[in-house]
Amino acid sequence: MDHPDVTLTQRLGYQFEHRYADGLPVLLADEPAPLGTGQGPSPVDLLASAVGNCLSASLLFACQKYKDDPGTLRTEVKATVGRNERNRVRVVGLTVDLHLGRPAAEVPHLQRVLDTFEDYCTVTQSVAPAIPVTLRVLDGTGAVVKG
Secondary structure, X not given: OOOOOOEEEEEEOOEEEEEOOOOOOOEEEOOOOOOOOOOOOOHHHHHHHHHHHHHHHXXXXXXXXXXXXXXXXXXXXXXXXXXXXXXXXEEEEEEEEXXXXXXXXXXXXXXXXXXXXXXXXXXXXXXXXXXXXXXXXXXXXXXXXXX
């Protein structure tokens, strides 16, 4: 029988401890006030983090495949929460700004990377059919190179 990838245990109120593989630190998640106490990231924050992390890792992997160094990556993700047709609260969009640490001119294969890296992002490609994901990639000068 497979072991779960993550086990959540209620700590107090809406706080849940997330336990991952042996040796990884425990993550505390919580709902924001007034429902919870905001002592950790909310489930919406975790979703945004997963999408941003996966896109960042995919871009880095694609750059390294060509032996390019994009510099230190910084990714900002904004989750937009709204109501669906049944008036239920849902994540209705994710906006991702992925910032390279170098100017585009210093990343020789950047266009090839930009053309393909999203396809390899497991989380984003799994989420995007249900939640629109808008992505921009900016180089180290702040110029938009994708999006």
